[in-house]
Amino acid sequence: AQTVTQSQPEMSVQEAETVTLSCTYDTSESNYYLFWYKQPPSRQMILVIRQEAYKQQNATENRFSVNFQKAAKSFSLKISDSQLGDTAMYFCAFFYSGGGADGLTFGKGTHLIIQP
Amino acid sequence: DADVTQTPRNRITKTGKRIMLECSQTKGHDRMYWYRQDPGLGLRLIYYSFDVKDINKGEISDGYSVSRQAQAKFSLSLESAIPNQTALYFCATSDLTGLARGELFFGEGSRLTVL
Numbered sequence: 001a002q003t004v005t006q007s008q009p010e011m012s013v014q015e016a017e018t019v020t021l022s023c024t025y026d027t028s029e030s031n032y033y034l035f036w037y038k039q040p041p042s043r044q045m046i047l048v049i050r051q052e053a054y055k056q057q058n059a060t061e062n063r064f065s066v067n068f069q070k071a072a073k074s075f076s077l078k079i080s081d082s083q084l085g086d087t088a089m090y091f092c093a094f095f096y097s098g099g100g101a102d103g104l105t106f107g108k109g110t111h112l113i114i115q116p
Numbered sequence: 117d118a119d120v121t122q123t124p125r126n127r128i129t130k131t132g133k134r135i136m137l138e139c140s141q142t143k144g145h146d147r148m149y150w151y152r153q154d155p156g157l158g159l160r161l162i163y164y165s166f167d168v169k170d171i172n173k174g175e176i177s178d179g180y181s182v183s184r185q186a187q188a189k190f191s192l193s194l195e196s197a198i199p200n201q202t203a204l205y206f207c208a209t210s211d212l213t214g215l216a217r218g219e220l221f222f223g224e225g226s227r228l229t230v231l
Contacts, residue, residue: 009156035218043204045222091158095215102174103149103208104220108158 002027002094006107013082014115020067021077021110023092030054032096034068034075035104039089048090051075079112087114119143122207122223130231135194137226139207145221146211148190150174150182153204153225162205165190197230204228 003026013019025034036048051059051068059066063083067076079086092107120141129135139148150162161174163182171182179201181193194201207223214220 006158033216033218037218043225045206045208045220047218047220050218093218095218102164102172103147103151103161103210103215104218105161106151106159108156 002029002032002096002105004092004094004105004107006090006092006110008110009108010111010113012113012115015082015084017082018078018080019082019112021079021090021092021112023075023077023107025073025075025092025094027073027094027096029096032094034066035093035095036064036066036075036077037091037093037106038086039091039109040085040087045091049077082114084114084116086112088112118224120207120209120221120223122205122226124226125224126227128229128231129197131196131198133197133230135197135228137192137205137207137228139190139192139223141188141190141207141209141221143209143221144187145209145214146187147209147215148184149208149210149220150180150190150192151206151208152176153206159206162192194228197228199230202228202230 005024032053034051038046049061063080089109093104149164151159165184168184183191205226208220210220
């Protein structure tokens with residue numbers, strides 16, 4: 001079974017700063033997908049960014065980018081120019097395409113607080 | 117209307133009561149999931165279903181049961197609720213292709229409190 005570990009339960013930074021959230025995972029598979037989801041206080045689950053394991057290039061979505069280190073099984077999320085609206089729980093998630101059936105495996109989450 | 121609708125949104129009940137959380141979707145997806153979210157534990161999979169005739173246990177199925185009444189409906193039941201089942205419950209849907217893109221469509225969550 002795959003596992004996803006987020007070692008930072010909570011982080012706090014000032015508005016406009018850059019922040020990096022850590023995620024490591026454990027799998028024996030080679031073809032998989034990784035995701036970061038955002039959950040604001042509204043409880044809504046929002047997909048922030050995704051990475052396909054067979055792609056070496058790190059994914060980027062506006063102010064959000066990842067540092068994907070396949071050999072190290074590391075998948076960190078960098079948020080540049082952080083904004084108050086970035087305050088949320090952030091979950092790292094894993095999906096193995098070969099299994100397919102049992103959805104995503106989530107980490108325990110990091111509560112990110114952006115201070116004004 | 118939301119693509120994935122959960123009812124009730126919030127519920128307070130007592131130990132030993134039977135509770136049903138309902139989920140319906142308009143996405144036409146075959147795969148439906150029930151997750152439980154607890155502070156510090158993230159989201160954990162309770163049950164998932166490929167279609168009406170295919171129900172599978174997830175990581176934490178003990179104390180729960182499910183019913184896939186139709187492709188669009190997937191209900192979660194707690195036969196005899198206990199306080200440690202107090203949590204936020206999410207229904208989600210996807211198809212296999214969408215899952216690989218991270219397209220897991222979540223409902224708005226059902227907050228259950230068991231006293």
